[in-house]
Amino acid sequence: MPLEKICQEVERRQSEFVERLRDAVTIPSVSADKKHREDVFKMIDWAEKKLTALGVKCKQVENGTQKLLDGSTIRLPPVLFGTLGEDKNKKTLLVYGHLDVQPAQKSDGWNTEPFELTETDGKLFGRGSSDDKGPVIAWINAIEVLQALKVEIPVNIKFVLEGMEESGSEGLDEVLLKNKETFLHDVDATCISDNYWLGKNKPCLTYGLRGVCYYAIEVSSPKQDLHSGIYGGTLHEPLNSLIHVMSRLSDVNGKIKIEGLEKLVALLTDAEKELYKSIDFDLKEYSNDIGCKKLVSESPQDILMNRWRYPALSLHGIEGAFHSPGAKTVIPSKVIGKFSIRIVPNMEPDAVSKLVISHVEKEWAKLGSHCDMKVKALQGGQPWVADFNNNLYSAGARALEKVYGVKPDYTREGGSIPVTLTFQEMTKKPVMLLPIGACDDMAHSQNEKLDIKNYIKGTQVLAQFLLELSQL
């Protein structure tokens, strides 16, 4: 079967595939918000139905319960396992993806309703369009097209689709560990499509990710919010103490002030430095896309290294303080500061958390605040870096080159998909990231989108990639 026929068939069914994505985006499967937990379950059922229609044998694997910060306990969404083909003469590819999404509200600054897929200028706007419903559905589309064209897929395919990725993949590692000797035992390679190109025009294969450690600093004192006129000036105010301690995590340039953290970072070798020189990365376009006049460096290599191989600390916000428009004269009684650190080899989340917690406690002690303070690690995921000299990556590279007519870049990513490392460790086989989305897809942000071109060509790439795996 020549690629041309596959491409034609994918293009012929374009509007059907867009409708399929629209259907999925409608389900607000926000894993971080307990109000939407039922929607995550609904989204898992939705995917099971689609896979079953392709002949995939599905199983929803129970994932226990989650204890929330407010003390309540709710059920975790099951992990969806699927098996397509059990031919002992074929190799087995594992496909991972996630069906949950980041929170989104129109009032956050979206131009359209986040849970209604909206097509504008060849872009499909909607929460999850690119992260990660679009890529998961592209796998479904690709297999459907190969089946419709009666092309034999040269590998068995297994699926692991989860609903908690945007909340630290809670429970997934345990589920995988329990199934290491059964469901996972015959996996020969893993492919994940849950990241982005470095730019907007050239595809890439990704061999490294940063990990992430997420923290909450809770500061409290009076038993309830107070009127700042009546009480202001008589007590240590929790938000004041919190902001002081949050200001001591990193400086304005992003330099992390946590003692000992720098020593955990792998040293930059000359060979590694060399790798960065050949990468096609337009710094001007990068800063224009995000609307940032000035970056922390003017060297493309520095910026790539800061995204890929150095840690970064971001403050995300404060829970419990006044956050609406207008003026409210309140002394909030309990405030929770949230921040995270993207981690890189050789930083281990446990070691990082130990340093972070000790730093926060030391700074807290220096402050001398009368308020109560607790600092907690909410989630931690390890970084991942792989060797890309193997048949898995060359199959991916061939598929990309055939569809796009250009050799892909080999990239790393600043974002985190902790399960990548889990698959590598449990299967002892290579893992590859094959993104279909562009750098400006704005995952986690307002106006997340997937270009129709990327969705359609991505579907073609995944179909071709499955065929290239005959050489796995």
Add this chain to the structure above:
Amino acid sequence: MPLEKICQEVERRQSEFVERLRDAVTIPSVSADKKHREDVFKMIDWAEKKLTALGVKCKQVENGTQKLLDGSTIRLPPVLFGTLGEDKNKKTLLVYGHLDVQPAQKSDGWNTEPFELTETDGKLFGRGSSDDKGPVIAWINAIEVLQALKVEIPVNIKFVLEGMEESGSEGLDEVLLKNKETFLHDVDATCISDNYWLGKNKPCLTYGLRGVCYYAIEVSSPKQDLHSGIYGGTLHEPLNSLIHVMSRLSDVNGKIKIEGLEKLVALLTDAEKELYKSIDFDLKEYSNDIGCKKLVSESPQDILMNRWRYPALSLHGIEGAFHSPGAKTVIPSKVIGKFSIRIVPNMEPDAVSKLVISHVEKEWAKLGSHCDMKVKALQGGQPWVADFNNNLYSAGARALEKVYGVKPDYTREGGSIPVTLTFQEMTKKPVMLLPIGACDDMAHSQNEKLDIKNYIKGTQVLAQFLLELSQL
């Protein structure tokens, strides 16, 4: 008419008066939230109807429009003027109150629905029960009772009721200035019931208030929120820069770091210091009520001075950052830090704002952030301190002593009612604050309440006070 009859009549009608308050609390007249602007209008209409039923001649005075931070313009609620009695042989008392309330949502931590009046253990919980719907309605109740008992009120009464007090009384000063030579020209004294007792058992008269200046620091950089994994480490993040600058406003003890501000504060005289010694103030009860283990000082006099005669800076929160439970890995693109300073004699809001803005800009320059920053004064109200040796205060003192059997304390307040000073300046006549609520009413906070006892005895006090004004 002996006081006894008035008291009996008020007590007889208790449930009717509670229902009247319930009715008013049901209207969520939150002036800070444009979604509730119509409810403020509704609340003004509600009050007009009640006053008209007492024979008060009412007039809704147009108050123009308000420009919101988001650029939109909405109508301001009218100011409700009322006149009861135009006897040239009587003196005229002006009564001021406000019909708008602070924002409130059950999810903020209320035990009951904030806009449903709920009676528990002799307390009436609900937003506005104490601040300031309860006191306004107590005036209405008091006049109604005197009329029912056919007692002649020895003064003419004028009302000024507004709907923007919780949003800096926007427009009110202009409305009053326009009516200075007409509606206000014959006012002989002003009484305001919109503050609180110092404790829970002993009534007081209040002769001083702090003013308030409210500020917003807006920091922005990228054109939209960004994924902290993909972009973290490459740009100056707005929330990081904002938190650095917010940490430089005051230290953990509340000591304000704004250069020159201290010099604006009136010096403490020996006579003033003496006044504080006799005030009945239980520091233990104060800190127990708010659930604060340790205050900034162990001296009751220091704490009272910090509340009444020294400025205080409170951080209120951040608009635009992540504020929900859970973990979101976002770099917010535009964040607005909110804080206010309670000001005291001889601090002028304009002079304070000049120092604040210059301080923020200086600290910002020191930071060297690439982000954009704007600092704005949102509202400013002057402090007020009055002489309490006059017939107005002695009428108030007699009424309180007759109802409560105890001489009131003379107090100041940490909170702000900027219009107090406006009335004093425009009428050139004394202004007195006669609170009916207790110190633990939790205005502006969760679970705001008014004790039934205070509501009923407060109504009796206001009725008796009107009679005592024969000696004004």
